[in-house]
Structures are given as C-alpha cells and as structure tokens.
Amino acid sequence: MFTGIQKLEKMLLVSVPSDLLDDDVIRMRRDILRAIREYDSDIVVLDFHLVDICDSFFGRFIYSTSKTVELMGARIIIAGLQDAVIETMVELGMTLPEVDVVIDLDEAMRLTRKRANGTSTDVITKIDEMANALSLEFDDNVFRA
Amino acid sequence: MSSELSVDEITAIETVNDVSAARRRGMTIALEMGFDRADATRIAVAISELARNIVVYANQGMIRITSDHNAEPPYIQVIASDNGPGIDDVDLAMTDHWTSSRGLGLGLSGSRRLMDDFNIETEVGRGTTITVTKWLK
Numbered sequence: 001m002f003t004g005i006q007k008l009e010k011m012l013l014v015s016v017p018s019d020l021l022d023d024d025v026i027r028m029r030r031d032i033l034r035a036i037r038e039y040d041s042d043i044v045v046l047d048f049h050l051v052d053i054c055d056s057f058f059g060r061f062i063y064s065t066s067k068t069v070e071l072m073g074a075r076i077i078i079a080g081l082q083d084a085v086i087e088t089m090v091e092l093g094m095t096l097p098e099v100d101v102v103i104d105l106d107e108a109m110r111l112t113r114k115r116a117n118g119t120s121t122d123v124i125t126k127i128d129e130m131a132n133a134l135s136l137e138f139d140d141n142v143f144r145a
Numbered sequence: 146m147s148s149e150l151s152v153d154e155i156t157a158i159e160t161v162n163d164v165s166a167a168r169r170r171g172m173t174i175a176l177e178m179g180f181d182r183a184d185a186t187r188i189a190v191a192i193s194e195l196a197r198n199i200v201v202y203a204n205q206g207m208i209r210i211t212s213d214h215n216a217e218p219p220y221i222q223v224i225a226s227d228n229g230p231g232i233d234d235v236d237l238a239m240t241d242h243w244t245s246s247r248g249l250g251l252g253l254s255g256s257r258r259l260m261d262d263f264n265i266e267t268e269v270g271r272g273t274t275i276t277v278t279k280w281l282k
C-alpha cells in the first residue's frame with residue numbers, strides 16, 4: 001500500500017508528495033479506494049502541505065479522485081494548500097467546485113468531527129473563497145466551471 | 146550581480162519525468178534570481194504545462210530556460226519547442242477549457258495568465274514554439 005495513507009477513526013489521511021508523476025497518481029488513487037473499503041472511511045483528507053507546484057494535471061487528479069471517492073460514499077477534504085499554490089491554481093483557472101478546502105489538518109479534523117456529530121459545517125471553504133480570504137486579485141471569469 | 150545568475154539550459158522533454166525535472170529546475174532558478182515564491186511557482190507551473198503539452202501532443206521536444214540577471218529588469222524566459230503536429234487554430238487552443246484530448250484545457254491560456262509575456266509560433270505539420278517571459282519586479 002502507498003505509504004502516505006494513515007487511518008484515523010473514520011478518516012483517511014493522505015500525505016500528497018510534492019512531485020506527483022502519472023504512475024504515482026494512479027497508484028495513490030487505487031490505494032485510497034482500497035483503504036476506504038477496508039476501513040469503511042467517511043472522509044479522505046488530502047494533505048497538500050508538501051506540494052509546491054500544482055498544475056492542471058494535478059487539478060485533474062484532485063477532481064477525478066474526489067469523484068471516485070464520492071462514488072464510494074466518502075468525501076474529500078483538501079488541507080494545507082500553500083498560499084503560492086492557491087494563487088497559481090486560481091490564475092491557471094482551476095476550480096475545485098465540489099471539494100472542501102480547509103487551511104490545515106486541525107481544521108480538517110474539526111470539520112470531520114462536526115460532520116460526525118451532525119452539527120454545522122461552517123468552516124467549509126471553496127478554493128475561490130480561500131483565494132478571496134487571501135485577498136488575491138483575479139479575473140472573475142476564472143471561476144466559471 | 147554575478148554571472149552565475151544568468152543561465153541558459155536545455156532540457157530534453159520526452160517523459161513525465163522530464164516534465165517534473167524541468168519545472169523543478171525552473172523553480173530553483175527563479176528563486177535563486179530573487180523571484181518571490183509566488184512568482185517562482187507561476188514560472189514552474191507554466192513550464193509544467195508547456196512541457197506536458199510537448200509529451201502529450203508532440204511526443205518529444207525541449208524546454209530551454211534562459212535568464213539574464215544583468216538585464217534591466219532581470220527576467221527569466223522559457224522556450225518550449227517541438228517538431229510535433231503544430232496547432233491548426235491557435236485562438237481556439239488558447240481558449241479556456243478547450244481541449245482536443247481529455248485535459249482541462251487550461252495549459253496554454255493559464256500559462257499566458259501566469260507569465261508576463263506569451264508568444265506562440267506554430268505551423269501544422271512542422272511544430273510549435275512557445276516563449277514565455279517573466280520580469281523580476
């Protein structure tokens with residue numbers, strides 16, 4: 001199994017390596033799916049804090065992984081995106097419409113617990129809100145999905 | 146400033162490993178030249194997009210990274226060239242979300258946004274050369 005996956009209660013914590021090559025992507029997605037099945041996980045947290053370059057291929061990986069994870073009844077949370085990475089993703093024109101983005105692993109934990117208790121989900125942010133919070137300047141039409 | 150900060154390097158692009166090496170190198174050069182992390186990341190992502198297009202659409206080509214730290218203002222320039230199929234309709238190819246494969250269609254249009262200058266020369270059946278530049282502010 002891909003060594004970067006840890007289980008924490010109903011959550012899977014995936015440490016995304018800084019340079020993700022095509023084969024790694026496929027292996028990682030397969031390992032995530034296997035782990036969801038094995039542990040009956042509800043939430044998959046992709047920890048991006050090691051990632052310093054996120055291109056459109058990476059964006060496609062996030063999107064397709066979240067779709068597959070959803071099909072298995074779990075949800076993806078993206079944590080730890082560096083400011084420079086968020087900025088470039090926005091400028092590149094990438095949107096992560098159905099993916100929750102939180103600032104760090106603490107926030108991901110908090111969101112997971114709230115969900116488990118059925119209480120509010122107010123910490124959920126989308127990538128564009130995150131960019132707003134960083135007060136970035138950007139072109140509006142960048143966000144058209 | 147020392148001339149070590151002016152570089153001229155060519156990376157052959159054939160596999161995704163080459164794409165990764167080229168963008169990493171671009172990031173390093175940009176940071177060494179004094180670009181901040183955000184701009185160095187922009188440069189690296191643009192390299193990644195152009196190099197990946199070479200692998201996907203032209204099979205092989207090269208990325209040339211040049212920088213001149215003594216220029217006023219200093220700049221980093223990336224030339225992505227290949228002898229692949231070329232692009233028939235450049236305006237279409239530059240449109241956000243237009244793709245002939247199964248991509249997001251953001252590589253070219255996004256690279257233009259990320260860099261200060263973007264120039265494309267392409268001829269069907271002959272190949273494509275894309276030059277992008279970022280100036281140090």
Ligand SMILES: Nc1ncnc2c1ncn2[C@@H]1O[C@H](COP(=O)(O)OP(=O)(O)OP(=O)(O)O)[C@@H](O)[C@H]1O
Nearest residue numbers: 056198202231238244245246248249250251252253
């Ligand atoms: N070097 C090239 N040679 C031939 N055609 C190219 C080249 N680069 C881009 N193209 C054409 O231009 C289109 C747009 O390229 P762009 O990089 O913007 O999007 P994409 O590669 O389709 O998707 P993405 O890069 O978002 O994954 C491509 O689908 C392809 O048809």
Ligand SMILES: [Mg+2]
Nearest residue numbers: 194198248252
């Ligand atoms: Mg592309």
